[in-house]
Amino acid sequence: MHLPPHLSLANTPTRIEQLPRLSAELGVNMYVKRDDQTGSEISGNKIRKLEFVLKDTIDKGCDMVITCGGLQSNHARSTAAAAVRLGLSPVLLLKTSGALPVPDGNYLINQLLGAEFRYISEEEYRNRRGEIMEEIKNEMAAKGRKAYIIPEGASDGLGCFGYYNCFHEIAAQEKQLGLTFDTIVTAVGSGGTYGGLFIANKLTGAGKRIAGFNVCDTAAEFQERITAELHEMLAIGRTQIAFTPGEIDIIDGYVGIGYAQSRKEELDFIAKIARTEGLILDPVYTGKAMYGLYHEIRKDTFRESQHILFIHTGGLPGLFPKREQF
C-alpha cells in the first residue's frame, strides 16, 4: 500500500489497557485502546484521519477548512482545534433542530476556538450538505479565501488511512505485550475507522474479526458506504484487493432510539463501566458500541473471540450536555 503523506498531530501510540472486571464478568479477555487520549482538544479517533486530510489541505495551499456534523460533533471539534493549530480558519456546518442550546460540550469548545458556524436543518443535512459546503467554498473564494471541504467524519479515501496506520500500531503493540487480539471492535458513525482497520486486516492477512457497531443508519447502508470509502482509499494507495460488502461485519440493533439519543439502559451501562473500570465512555458512540458488545457476548455471538480489543474512539465532551438525563 502506498501511504500518502501525513502530519503528526495525535499522541500515539495510545495505550492498551485491560478491563479486568468486565473480562471476569463476561468470561473473555477484554482490552481497550485509549484513542480517547490521542490529545486534549483534538482527542478521539478523528485526529488520526485528519493527519492525512489536513496534510492534503496544506499541500493544496488552502487557508480554510469547511466540515459538517451534529451540534455536538466530535469530528467538528477535532477539525476546528487542529485547523486553528495549523493556522487554518474552520467553518462548521452544523445540523440543528429548533432553537440553539446554551453552548456546552463540543459546541462550547468550538466557540472558544473561534470557529465560524453555519446552521442547517436535519433534512438539509441529509439531502444537501455536500452542496451547501460547496456553496460556502464558493462564497469564500469570492472573498479571496481558499477552502478545503472535509466530508462528514473525515471518512473519505484519505481519512481511512488513519485507522490503517492504527492497525499497524496495534500489531506492534501486540508484539510488545506478547499477545494477539483475535477481535477488534469499534463504533461506526461514518465508517472510516472501521474501513481502515478492515483493509489493513485484509492486506496483512492477520485474520482478525473486525466488528463494528453502527450508531446510526443500518448495517446494510454502512456496508455500501464503507465499500465506497475503501475503493477510494485503495485507488489512493495504488493497491488492489478483492472484498465483498458482506465481509464488512457491522452489527445492527444498537442505534436505540436514534443517533445521539440515549436510553436509560445505555446511560446506566456507562455508569456501570465508570464504576467498575474507571473508564468513561461517551453516550453517542463508545457507550452504545460497548453496550452492544456486552450484550452480543452474552448472546454468544462472539464465541470465537478470546482476546477482544475495543477501540475507545473518544467523545467525552458529548457526555456533559446529557447531564440532566444522568
Ligand SMILES: Cc1ncc(COP(=O)(O)O)c(C=O)c1O
Ligand atoms: C467518539 C467517536 N467514536 C466513533 C466515531 C465513529 O467513527 P467513524 O465516523 O469513523 O465511523 C465517531 C465519529 O463518527 C466519534 O466521534
